[in-house]
Amino acid sequence: MKNxxxxxxxxxxxxxxxxxxxxxxxxxxxxxxxLGVPFKYWLFVPDCxxxxxxxxxxxxxxxxxxRNNTLEVVTWIGLLKYGQWTVVTLLFFGLLNRGRINNxxxxxxxxxxxxxxEGVILTSYLLVNNRNFIIATFIFLVQDFMDxxxxxxxxYPNLPFIEKNVYQVTNEYYYILVRNESILATILILFLLYAxxxxxxxxxx
Numbered sequence: 709m710k711n712x713x714x715x716x717x718x719x720x721x722x723x724x725x726x727x728x729x730x731x732x733x734x735x736x737x738x739x740x741x742x743l744g745v746p747f748k749y750w751l752f753v754p755d756c757x758x759x760x761x762x763x764x765x766x767x768x769x770x771x772x773x774x775r776n777n778t779l780e781v782v783t784w785i786g787l788l789k790y791g792q793w794t795v796v797t798l799l800f801f802g803l804l805n806r807g808r809i810n811n812x813x814x815x816x817x818x819x820x821x822x823x824x825x826e827g828v829i830l831t832s833y834l835l836v837n838n839r840n841f842i843i844a845t846f847i848f849l850v851q852d853f854m855d856x857x858x859x860x861x862x863x864y865p866n867l868p869f870i871e872k873n874v875y876q877v878t879n880e881y882y883y884i885l886v887r888n889e890s891i892l893a894t895i896l897i898l899f900l901l902y903a904x905x906x907x908x909x910x911x912x913x
Contacts, residue, residue, distance in 0.1 A: 791823030
C-alpha cells in the first residue's frame, strides 16, 4: 500500500487537492459557529476540516520529501477520531430520529469515512517517539475537554436536533452517546498509538 499511495505523485496530488477542497467547504460550513465563539477558541471548532487540511500538508511533506513526524502523528489521530466519529454520529441521528439514513447524509458519511481511511493508510508511515506521543496525547485530551466539558462555550460540533424520535431517546441522551463515543475513540486510538510506539521501539533496539 505504501508504494501505491504516498509514493505515487499523481495520486498524492489528487488526494491533496481533494482534501483542500473538502477543508475549504468544511470551514465554510462552520462559519456561523466560528462567528459565535471568541477567536481564541476557533482552533477547537472545525475538527474535520482542520484535519483534512493538515492531511493535505502531510501529503505535501511527502511530495517535497520534508516530513514532520509530529504533524503526521497528530493528523493520523484526527483523521481516525473525527472521521469515524462523524460517521457514527450521523448513523445515531438517522436511526434514532427517523429509523433510517437520509439520502443527504450519504455524502457526509462517505466523505468522513474517507477521512478515516486516510488515517488507516497513514498508519504504516508513522514514526512514533516520546516527544510526538506526549504532544499528541496532550492535544487530544485538551480537545475533548474543550469540546465536551465546556458546553457553555459552544465549541463542540453542532449536533442535529432529534425531532421525530422513533426510539424515544432525548436530545440529552443523544448528546451523551456521541460525547462518550468521542472520548472512547480518543482513548482507543491513543492506546493504538502507544502499541505502535512500543513495537517500533523494540524493532529499533
